[in-house]
């Protein structure tokens with residue numbers, strides 16, 4: 087049984103994700119900011135959503151919940167227990183380690199607090215079929231799994247710390263790093279080019295970073311998405327996944343992981 091996945095431009099630089107089973111016509115929606123793009127996509131393909139999965143409570147992730155729930159009243163809305171009061175229409179309150187069975191596969195809930203305190207990610211340990219173009223394909227190998235990470239990690243960057251501490255976010259990013267290299271990352275914003283532009287200021291002599299930046303600039307010139315990301319690639323070029331790397335530590339004048347992460351985040355916040 088194949089499941090399909092597609093990212094849809096929700097608003098300006100925001101993506102929502104649709105996952106569906108072609109045979110049953112059932113779908114799952116991840117983080118709808120507004121209802122219309124999801125509704126259009128569902129109608130075009132004659133799909134019925136069984137659930138919305140929310141990664142966190144910010145309006146650009148949950149703003150479409152209630153309108154979609156009105157159209158599909160039987161649909162469940164999953165969100166973090168911690169944010170039960172802040173996720174509109176929530177029906178299922180979930181937390182770290184829980185496993186959801188949707189569309190015939192298991193979705194594991196991972197606590198990735200930092201951007202907000204109730205931020206969660208959803209991991210599926212098998213690949214979906216992506217009809218769109220994957221720009222970063224693990225050097226030709228197929229993805230081994232899918233991770234929907236909301237605003238925790240972005241291409242070349244990470245989410246702002248609105249509620250959690252530096253330590254919270256570092257722990258969360260390190261948890262993501264424990265997944266296989268060939269994991270595909272579905273982040274909710276197209277921030278990659280700007281993040282890499284800032285990262286180059288920190289690591290001006292990093293040739294892998296420079297090469298990746300040039301590739302991203304070329305993609306964005308053609309208005310092509312940089313999402314999904316490859317965990318393997320991000321590990322090499324994303325400074326926020328390299329706080330343990332002596333080269334990154336030296337570039338911000340620090341000697342340990344947490345101080346390096348703090349320096350990177352503070353620097354990024356200046357732009």
Ligand SMILES: [Zn+2]
Pocket residue numbers: 142144201237
């Ligand atoms: Zn957010």
